[in-house]
Amino acid sequence: MSTLAEVKKYIGANQHLPGVPSAEQVAGDGIDLLKMNATLLEKVEELTLYxxxxxxxxxxDQKKLxxxxxxxxxxxxxxxxVLSRK
Structure with a gap:
């Protein structure tokens, strides 16, 4: 699983999530719904782990605070x- 920084960098460079087809790819090739459902499930799992x-x-952080x-x-x-002793 990529770090969030890596995902952010990828999105900045490619304008879409890693593993998800770009809008241009979808417009040209269409969507394989079975594959897209599997990809979306993977992304949900990644989001849960994050x-x-x-x-x-x-x-x-709360414990440290x-x-x-x-x-x-x-x-x-x-x-x-100390101040009261003076």
Whole structure:
């Protein structure tokens, strides 16, 4: 499976998704519905996998954010203690 960056680059260069016929190809050759259904199912599966990857990354980022917020709260409390001693 290509990375999203690779897919974006391909779309930018070719104006259509990888593995999907271009509008010109469809206009000239028509559509093989069986093949197109299989291709579309493949794209749905890829999108599902990308979504899962993004959700996993989001959850990791959320955990990191919570840890940073906790550390910030601890540091703020420590700073208050230090400043109150003066």
């Amino acid at each position: 979504s899962i990857q993004l959700e996993e990354a989001r959850q990791q 919570q840890a940073l917020e906790q550390k910030q709260a601890e540091l703020e409390q420590l700073l208050k203690q």
